[in-house]
Amino acid sequence: MKVAYWPGCVSRGFTPELHGSMAKIAPLLDIELVELDRACCTGAGVIAEHNQELADTLNARTFALAQEVEGAAMMMNICSTCQGAQSECQQRLDSNAEYRTHVNATLAAEGLSYETGLTNKNFLWLLVEEIGLDNLHARVKRPLTNLRVGPFYGCYIVRPRERLGIDEAQPRDRYLDQVIEALGGTVIEYAGMRKCCGFPIITMNKEASLKQTGRHLGDAMDAEADCLVTPCPLCHLNLDLQQPLAEKVVGRDLDMPVLHLPQLVGLALGLEPKELGLNRHVVRPTSVIDWSSSVVAAAA
Amino acid sequence: MAEVRDRPPEQFTLRLRRYDPESGEAPYWDEHTVELEPHRSVLEGILQARDKFDGSIGIRCSCRQAICGSCGVRVNGEASLACHTHLDAAKRGARDGVIEIEPMGNMPVLKDLIVDMDAVHWKKIQRVTPWLLAKQPVPEREYLVSRESMVDVTQTMACIQCGACVSDCLAMEVDPGFIGPAALAKAYRFVGDPRDDQQFERLNDLAQDPQGIFDCTHCFKCVDACPKDVNPMGQIMRLRRIAIGDHHIVDENNGERHEAAFTTLVKEYGLLWEAELLPRSYGGNSRFGKFAPAAAKELLSSLPAILKAVLHGKVTLMGALKPHKIPKRDLKSVQAIYEKIESRKERYELNLYITGQDEDEASSAAPVAAGAGAESPAAPTSPEGSANQ
Numbered sequence: 001m002k003v004a005y006w007p008g009c010v011s012r013g014f015t016p017e018l019h020g021s022m023a024k025i026a027p028l029l030d031i032e033l034v035e036l037d038r039a040c041c042t043g044a045g046v047i048a049e050h051n052q053e054l055a056d057t058l059n060a061r062t063f064a065l066a067q068e069v070e071g072a073a074m075m076m077n078i079c080s081t082c083q084g085a086q087s088e089c090q091q092r093l094d095s096n097a098e099y100r101t102h103v104n105a106t107l108a109a110e111g112l113s114y115e116t117g118l119t120n121k122n123f124l125w126l127l128v129e130e131i132g133l134d135n136l137h138a139r140v141k142r143p144l145t146n147l148r149v150g151p152f153y154g155c156y157i158v159r160p161r162e163r164l165g166i167d168e169a170q171p172r173d174r175y176l177d178q179v180i181e182a183l184g185g186t187v188i189e190y191a192g193m194r195k196c197c198g199f200p201i202i203t204m205n206k207e208a209s210l211k212q213t214g215r216h217l218g219d220a221m222d223a224e225a226d227c228l229v230t231p232c233p234l235c236h237l238n239l240d241l242q243q244p245l246a247e248k249v250v251g252r253d254l255d256m257p258v259l260h261l262p263q264l265v266g267l268a269l270g271l272e273p274k275e276l277g278l279n280r281h282v283v284r285p286t287s288v289i290d291w292s293s294s295v296v297a298a299a300a
Numbered sequence: 301m302a303e304v305r306d307r308p309p310e311q312f313t314l315r316l317r318r319y320d321p322e323s324g325e326a327p328y329w330d331e332h333t334v335e336l337e338p339h340r341s342v343l344e345g346i347l348q349a350r351d352k353f354d355g356s357i358g359i360r361c362s363c364r365q366a367i368c369g370s371c372g373v374r375v376n377g378e379a380s381l382a383c384h385t386h387l388d389a390a391k392r393g394a395r396d397g398v399i400e401i402e403p404m405g406n407m408p409v410l411k412d413l414i415v416d417m418d419a420v421h422w423k424k425i426q427r428v429t430p431w432l433l434a435k436q437p438v439p440e441r442e443y444l445v446s447r448e449s450m451v452d453v454t455q456t457m458a459c460i461q462c463g464a465c466v467s468d469c470l471a472m473e474v475d476p477g478f479i480g481p482a483a484l485a486k487a488y489r490f491v492g493d494p495r496d497d498q499q500f501e502r503l504n505d506l507a508q509d510p511q512g513i514f515d516c517t518h519c520f521k522c523v524d525a526c527p528k529d530v531n532p533m534g535q536i537m538r539l540r541r542i543a544i545g546d547h548h549i550v551d552e553n554n555g556e557r558h559e560a561a562f563t564t565l566v567k568e569y570g571l572l573w574e575a576e577l578l579p580r581s582y583g584g585n586s587r588f589g590k591f592a593p594a595a596a597k598e599l600l601s602s603l604p605a606i607l608k609a610v611l612h613g614k615v616t617l618m619g620a621l622k623p624h625k626i627p628k629r630d631l632k633s634v635q636a637i638y639e640k641i642e643s644r645k646e647r648y649e650l651n652l653y654i655t656g657q658d659e660d661e662a663s664s665a666a667p668v669a670a671g672a673g674a675e676s677p678a679a680p681t682s683p684e685g686s687a688n689q
Contacts, residue, residue, distance in 0.1 A: 009572035012624055014615060038630040040570040045518060046562040049537045050545065053648045054641045058566075058634065084520075092650045095657045099650045106640055110633045159520035168392060196470040196519035203554045203581035204514040208475040212517070215474070237574075241614070244604045282608045 001073050001130060004066035005033040006086075006120075008079035009041050010233040014241065017277025018233050021262040022078050022123065024276060028139065028269045029131055031076075034069045036062060042085040044234070045156075045200075052092075053103070059089040060103045063120070064112040074119035076126050078262065080232035083122040084156025084164075090120065091163055122157055124231045124261060128175045133182040141270030143184025147288065149264065150188040150225035151176035152216065152239065154232030155196050176229065179261070183268040188225040192216030197235040202242070207249060213238040214250030227257040227288045229264045236260060240282050257285035309335045312387045314345055316357060317402040319409050327409075330354070331398065338388035342399065343371050345387055346413070358412030366527055369462035373413050374402040379464035379525045382413075404467030406476070420476075421463045424483040428506070432490060435497040443495045451654050456489040456535055458528040465522035465532050477511040481522035481532030484513060488535035491542060503543040507551040513539045514555030531653075545647065560585040567638045570626030575619065578602075 011019040026033050039062040041047075048055035063086075066075040077083055093100050094116045104113045121129070127136060158166065158173040166172045173194065177187045198212030217239060220228055230236055238246070239258040247254050258281070259267075266276045267288075278285050311333050319327035332349035343361055350357040361371040364383045371382040376393045377400065390399045407415035465481040472478045479487075487506060490496045506512040513536055522532040540559070543549045550556045561580035565573050576590070579599065583592030590599070599606075609615040625631060641648075 009624075010574060013572065013574045013619060014609075016619075017614075038626060040626055040630070040634045041566045041572045043566065044562070044572075045537075046559055047566065049540050050559050050563045051541075051641060051647055052650070053644075054563075054638065056650075057637050057641060061633070061637065092652065095652055096650055096655055097658055102648070106637055109636060155519040155521075160523045195473075196517045196521075198474075198517060200518040201471070201515065203558045203578060205475065205510065205553070208471065208478075208515065209517070211474040212470065241609055242605055244608060245602065280612055280614045282605065282612060282614060284612065 001030060002032040002034060002069075002071050003074055003076040003126070004036055004069040004072040006036045006039060006042075006062065006066070006075060006077045006082060008077060008082045008233065010237065011078055015233040015236055015260065017280045018078060018236070018260040018262065021260060021266050021271075021276040024271055025262050025266045025269055028271075029127075029136075029265075031126075031131075033076075034072060036065050036069075036075075039065050042082045042089075044081050045085050045088070048085065048088065055085070056089045056092055056099075057103050057106050059086050060093055060100075060114040061107055061110070061112060062086070063090065063093075063118045064107055064114040066120075067115060067118060068112075073130075074121060074126075076121055076123060078123045078231070078260075079234070080122060080154035080157035080230075081234045083120070086120055087163055090118065122231055124157065124175050124179065125172060127179060127261075127265070128172075129170075133178055136179070136265075137182045137184075140183055140268045142268055144180070144264070144268050145184050147185045148188045148224060148226045149180045149185045150190050150220040150223065150228045151180060151193050152197070152220075152228045152230040152232075152235055152258070153194050154230060154235045155194075157231060158194050176231065176261075179265070180229065183264065185264075185268075188220065188223050190216070190219040190223040190225065192219050197232075197238040199234045199238040202238065209238065210242060210246040210249040213242060214246035214252075214254065217243065217246065217254045217256045218250055218252055220256055221254065225256070227259055227285055229259045229261055231261045233260070243283050255283060257281065257283050257288055259285060259288070307338050309337050310388075311335050312345055312391055313398045314342075314349055315398045315400045316346070316349070316412070317400075318357070318412050319403075320358075320411050321409065330357075336387060338386065340387050341383045342373075342375055342385045342387060342390050342401065343382035345399070346382060346401065358410070358414045360414045367460065369460035372404050372415075372462040372464050372467065374400075374404055374467065376400050377402075379404050379467040381462055381464070381527050384527050404463055406467055406469060406472045407463065415463070415467075417461075417463055421461070421466050421482060424466070424480050425461070425486055427479055428483045428487040428490075429498075429502065430483075430486050430490070432493060432496055433498045434495060445494050448651075448654055449492065449494050452651060453489050453492045455653050456485045456492070456530055459485060459526075459530045460528055462527065464525040464527060465530075468521040468525045470519045470521050471515055471517040475511060475515060478515045479506070479509065479512055481516075481536070484516070484539060485530050485532040485535040488539055491539060499542070500547050500549075503539060503547055504549050506539060507543045507549045507553075507555060510553055512553075513543065514551060514553045529653075541647075554581045557581050557583075557585055557589075561589070565623075567635060569623045570631045570634050571624050573623035575615075575621070576623065 007019045043055045180187050198209035202209040263276045313333045316330045318330045332353050334345045334348040346359050362368040366381050366384040373382045375385050375390050403409045403413045403415050407420040410416050469480050472480050516536045544556050558581040579590030579595040582598045583589035583595030
């Protein structure tokens with residue numbers, strides 16, 4: 001399956017292991033990635049907060065570039081925040097022909113135009129809806145047996161439900177659980193699994209931000225998770241990179257490894273931890289992986 | 301509809317959170333099985349349990365038709381009106397087939413499912429001066445305002461003060477002093493009203509307050525919790541936009557600096573440069589921002605995380621010192637888009653709350669220029685609606 005691939009900024013910046021691991025697992029899942037390397041940042045909601053038309057036009061440009069990729073079945077992203085920001089802009093663009101014409105007039109300078117109805121899926125959605133859980137399960141070489149994984153969804157991929165097309169028939173807010181199970185792992189439920197990581201206010205109210213992250217990590221520890229997995233690199237920044245600071249705010253030792261979704265999938269598909277960049281996290285996933293044999297097992 | 305209502309009564313088991321603070325006993329769960337038609341409400345289920353099995357179950361309700369806002373509770377962990385939630389849908393959403401009903405969050409429990417709205421919700425509403433401060437002189441007859449601006453504030457006027465958004469607000473969960481979604485939506489009702497005289501004062505107050513508009517963590521919880529499509533988070537984003545875009549308010553919480561730094565970095569490089577975003581959010585939106593005392597202080601406090609990130613090869617020196625960029629030609633196109641749109645006299649916005657979808661009858665309504673300052677009451681005020689973030 002060929003997809004127009006939008007990796008986002010953070011996956012090429014502070015979480016390069018996300019972009020890297022996606023590239024590694026794509027061929028194993030028969031996904032051909034055509035990277036949208038000409039596209040710009042989605043704005044993560046911040047540019048929309050600044051100027052709605054600007055955010056809509058920048059994202060319409062990305063959508064138009066995706067629509068130019070020959071033979072691509074759809075657009076795919078690996079960042080919950082990108083998914084949320086893009087879905088918001090796309091909803092406005094798809095809702096009103098006159099507005100779309102107005103935005104396309106700006107894109108015309110570059111010879112681009114966005115036609116309504118692009119399909120844009122986060123890798124998690126694509127995994128479940130296009131590749132399928134049975135198909136995924138059949139490709140598992142190293143099942144995550146006994147691995148207790150806490151899903152951390154990130155807000156932008158579960159809310160608002162209506163805009164993201166989440167309902168009983170399409171329970172996208174449960175996909176992470178389903179993927180963990182398909183890979184042979186055990187789903188650990190904990191209070192914070194669909195809550196906010198706190199990242200959006202890290203510069204505005206650092207204590208509240210880190211308190212959110214610290215509480216979720218603590219809840220996951222209390223539920224005896226071995227690790228968390230997230231489809232959002234911004235959540236990863238707060239959960240992993242900032243974990244040493246979050247420990248101080250909530251006043252407890254945390255030491256909870258946090259994996260990117262493609263890393264968890266990659267482990268189950270038989271890739272080596274180092275190939276997936278698991279050695280590059282702030283909290284090293286030593287409780288997840290027996291580094292000597294590269295066999296997945298719960299250390300505890 | 302007739303078919304739905306013809307369905308015979310079924311059994312539904314409710315798991316109720318019980319707590320009487322005056323008893324000195326800890327909270328506990330109580331289960332009752334009621335029998336009702338599936339389309340009946342969770343509220344009817346609770347009332348039947350109270351009538352049949354235990355008269356001491358505490359629940360507040362009045363209109364039973366999603367107008368009075370009295371019966372806010374959490375059903376299966378999410379805040380909603382008990383009278384506005386069907387039993388069959390609640391059962392399908394339950395983890396183990398038992399409908400779990402708890403009091404709303406972020407507010408103290410008075411008894412069982414009744415929370416103290418006065419202690420939290422109403423205090424916060426009072427905080428935002430929830431009345432019109434009319435422009436002077438007051439006209440002898442009625443004020444004339446545009447249809448769009450009235451439809452626009454109607455969205456926030458649809459609030460029935462049920463507290464569902466307050467209950468599920470994730471920022472308030474860690475920072476109880478946060479003014480919160482209901483009160484800030486109420487603030488927009490007056491900020492967006494062209495008859496109000498205090499737009500700048502209201503916005504400056506809410507921007508400078510460390511628990512004001514920049515304390516919202518953008519989690520969309522309030523958007524989903526609201527039974528009336530008020531879209532509180534969307535209203536908070538518009539408060540930020542008008543505060544920064546129209547009034548150029550520079551707050552003490554890094555809100556304006558963060559937005560300016562983010563927007564500028566994407567314009568300069570096409571992609572976000574995280575290593576530069578953080579110091580600029582503290583120290584100011586330029587290359588020199590990182591040398592400002594506020595940025596240096598922040599850098600120092602983050603040192604434990606930064607050191608580990610560098611040691612583990614997560615962040616490289618190159619990554620921190622050099623931005624990743626998009627190709628030159630594309631960057632020029634992106635910058636041309638910025639220049640064209642930012643040079644407009646007024647922001648151009650689509651308010652789906654006013655225009656609806658194309659299929660709707662209202663489809664002919666065109667997007668309107670927005671961002672009216674306090675001085676131009678005839679222009680519609682930054683209208684974007686429920687579809688907006």
